[in-house]
Amino acid sequence: MNMTAERQHIILKADQLSIGYKTKKKETVVASDINFELQKGHLIGLVGANGIGKSTLLRTLIKVQPALSGNISLNGKNIQTTTNLELAKHLSIVLTEPLTSKNLTVFELVALGRHPYTNWIGNLTEADDSIISNSLELVNITELKDKRCYELSDGQLQKVMIARALAQDTAIIVLDEPTTHLDMYHKAYILKLLQTLTKETGKTILFSSHEIDLAIQLCDTMIVMQKDKMVFDQPCKLISEGVFNSLFPKDLIVFDEKIGSFRVNK
Numbered sequence: 209m210n211m212t213a214e215r216q217h218i219i220l221k222a223d224q225l226s227i228g229y230k231t232k233k234k235e236t237v238v239a240s241d242i243n244f245e246l247q248k249g250h251l252i253g254l255v256g257a258n259g260i261g262k263s264t265l266l267r268t269l270i271k272v273q274p275a276l277s278g279n280i281s282l283n284g285k286n287i288q289t290t291t292n293l294e295l296a297k298h299l300s301i302v303l304t305e306p307l308t309s310k311n312l313t314v315f316e317l318v319a320l321g322r323h324p325y326t327n328w329i330g331n332l333t334e335a336d337d338s339i340i341s342n343s344l345e346l347v348n349i350t351e352l353k354d355k356r357c358y359e360l361s362d363g364q365l366q367k368v369m370i371a372r373a374l375a376q377d378t379a380i381i382v383l384d385e386p387t388t389h390l391d392m393y394h395k396a397y398i399l400k401l402l403q404t405l406t407k408e409t410g411k412t413i414l415f416s417s418h419e420i421d422l423a424i425q426l427c428d429t430m431i432v433m434q435k436d437k438m439v440f441d442q443p444c445k446l447i448s449e450g451v452f453n454s455l456f457p458k459d460l461i462v463f464d465e466k467i468g469s470f471r472v473n474k
């Protein structure tokens with residue numbers, strides 16, 4: 209594959225997607241007319257106000273909930289026709305929900321990432337061990353490997369969850385709000401780590417976040433969800449199109465295009 213083809217490799221595509229919730233009685237559309245193409249090796253940030261539908265979109269993309277209509281394709285294949293085991297070999301997920309298995313050591317937790325590939329008892333081969341060690345190294349937590357997860361800080365735990373996703377050895381990693389509960393430094397650290405991983409491993413990483421300023425600085429492309437529309441483009445293009453100006457009511461914060469960041473409207 210030549211470089212141009214490599215650069216244009218579309219790994220995940222949403223086509224006329226409509227997302228939301230359906231019961232026997234009614235259908236609630238959270239967002240519709242969603243179209244984007246995620247490229248291999250890109251870092252993609254999904255942003256938008258509280259309650260706009262970011263988690264709903266991520267859950268739909270990872271097939272945890274069905275789309276109301278439209279198509280999602282993974283490497284050109286409709287995810288509807290993909291089994292969950294097959295999906296787990298292409299796409300790994302990092303959610304922010306509290307861990308139920310905090311008694312596990314860091315190594316054991318990261319080893320769970322090998323689940324789609326191990327037998328039913330979860331026996332690890334030498335190759336599995338080396339992938340786990342490599343994942344710990346990539347996020348710089350090798351020295352934590354024998355610690356129990358309940359002994360970790362939120363920032364350390366987030367790195368462990370990313371290492372688990374890396375151990376799953378998938379082309380795509382999806383993270384729902386990976387910087388929640390972290391201080392300013394660690395928010396930047398985690399998002400920068402995700403950027404480094406896309407560059408070093410060629411993985412495609414999609415994350416939702418309220419850290420719009422950081423996402424603008426670090427992402428290759430961004431998905432911006434708004435009430436009436438959804439836009440997908442490079443951060444600099446989104447800025448020049450004035451997309452961030454209309455994200456929130458202007459009474460309190462405004463987007464300063466010169467510095468590419470929000471500030472308080474004093």
Ligand SMILES: Nc1ncnc2c1ncn2[C@@H]1O[C@H](COP(=O)(O)OP(=O)(O)OP(=O)(O)O)[C@@H](O)[C@H]1O
Nearest residue numbers: 229236238256257258259260261262263264265416
């Ligand atoms: N299980 C559910 N059943 C019905 N409606 C839901 C369900 N979960 C979320 N919603 C609704 O869908 C809409 C989008 O919610 P979602 O959690 O996707 O937003 P979000 O952008 O991730 O928000 P936040 O930034 O606050 O996490 C909201 O109006 C919410 O009330």
